[in-house]
Amino acid sequence: MKSYSFLFWGYLVVWLGLATYFVVLMRRVSRVARRLDALESRSKAGDGRSAT
Amino acid sequence: MPRRHDTPLWLLFAVTAAAMPVALYLIFVRAPEELVMGAVQKIFYFHVPIAAITFLSVFVLLAGAVGYLWTRRAVWDHLSVASAEVGLVFCTLVLITGPIWAKPAWGVWWTWEAKLTTTLILWLLLAGILLSRAYAASPEQGARVASVLGVVAALDVPIVYKAVDWWRGQHPIVFGPGKANPLAPGMLSALLFSMLVFFLLYTSLVAARMRLAAVEDRLAALEDSAWRSQ
Numbered sequence: 001m002k003s004y005s006f007l008f009w010g011y012l013v014v015w016l017g018l019a020t021y022f023v024v025l026m027r028r029v030s031r032v033a034r035r036l037d038a039l040e041s042r043s044k045a046g047d048g049r050s051a052t
Numbered sequence: 053m054p055r056r057h058d059t060p061l062w063l064l065f066a067v068t069a070a071a072m073p074v075a076l077y078l079i080f081v082r083a084p085e086e087l088v089m090g091a092v093q094k095i096f097y098f099h100v101p102i103a104a105i106t107f108l109s110v111f112v113l114l115a116g117a118v119g120y121l122w123t124r125r126a127v128w129d130h131l132s133v134a135s136a137e138v139g140l141v142f143c144t145l146v147l148i149t150g151p152i153w154a155k156p157a158w159g160v161w162w163t164w165e166a167k168l169t170t171t172l173i174l175w176l177l178l179a180g181i182l183l184s185r186a187y188a189a190s191p192e193q194g195a196r197v198a199s200v201l202g203v204v205a206a207l208d209v210p211i212v213y214k215a216v217d218w219w220r221g222q223h224p225i226v227f228g229p230g231k232a233n234p235l236a237p238g239m240l241s242a243l244l245f246s247m248l249v250f251f252l253l254y255t256s257l258v259a260a261r262m263r264l265a266a267v268e269d270r271l272a273a274l275e276d277s278a279w280r281s282q
Contacts, residue, residue, distance in 0.1 A: 025260040
């Protein structure tokens with residue numbers, strides 16, 4: 001195992017990098033989805049006002 | 053706090069993350085050391101699965117590209133952009149792990165050997181797909197150009213696969229039609245498990261990127277209609 005330490009850490013770094021990519025994607029999804037929710041509720045409120 | 057829609061994605065990612073240390077154990081503890089190459093052969097358990105996943109992403113990209121050109125439905129374009137981006141990440145890893153093996157095996161980091169050159173062309177095509185979207189005059193034009201480039205990228209995959217046979221390259225062929233399986237049992241199980249982990253990771257990443265493309269499209273459409281109604 002000792003002689004593989006360079007490769008082992010290399011593997012781990014790549015996997016952690018790919019895992020970070022997933023987490024970044026999901027954070028972007030939740031940020032955009034929050035903006036979408038806010039815009040949708042604002043446009044619904046606007047529709048409600050114009051209907052009355 | 054994850055949204056309800058995102059929970060299956062986080063679950064899939066959790067399963068993948070739990071499988072990663074098992075793959076490391078199989079590769080570094082269970083799989084026997086190869087007699088000629090020694091420690092550096094352990095790259096094989098990484099390089100082969102990510103190369104296979106790169107090919108898979110290009111085939112998924114092809115399905116998305118053809119689907120979009122045929123139907124013009126956004127979901128196909130989301131699949132196409134997701135697989136192109138994730139495919140570029142995996143292709144980059146192929147081009148990094150290859151030279152790490154090549155230096156001790158061939159004595160050089162890089163050579164203009166057929167398989168390496170055609171893989172570099174694949175990387176350039178995938179990068180071109182993302183650039184064509186980023187710099188297109190409109191999202192529709194970007195999607196159209198990227199779809200056509202996606203079909204071209206898919207044509208490169210069989211060329212990469214057959215490059216060694218067609219141009220007598222130096223790149224080793226471990227698997228293929230007519231080749232006996234040269235792997236010891238411990239090696240084969242480590243390779244297959246590593247392939248499964250990378251497949252799960254690819255699925256999580258493509259699903260997450262597709263979801264991002266879908267919510268971004270919805271937001272852009274809503275912002276556009278709000279701007280028009282003002």
